[in-house]
Amino acid sequence: MVLNKAVIQGDLGLDVLKMTQGLVELIIISFRLAAPLYLYSFVGIMPYQYFHPASS
Known part of the structure; x- marks a missing residue:
C-alpha cells in the first residue's frame, strides 16, 4: 500500500516535471x-523619432 502510494507520487512528480x-x-x-x-x-x-522630432 505504501509502496503503491510512492509509485503514484513518483509518476505525478514526473508528470509535473514534463x-x-x-x-x-x-x-x-x-x-x-x-x-x-x-x-x-x-x-x-x-x-x-529621428526624422520626426516634432511629434514628441
Whole structure:
C-alpha cells in the first residue's frame, strides 16, 4: 500500500516535471518568435523619432 502510494507520487512528480518543461519550452519559443518583432518595431520607431522630432 505504501509502496503503491510512492509509485503514484513518483509518476505525478514526473508528470509535473514534463509539464513544467513543456511550459518553459513554450515560453522560450514565444520569446524567440516575439524577439524579432520587438527588434523590428524598435528599429522602426528609432528612425521615426529621428526624422520626426516634432511629434514628441
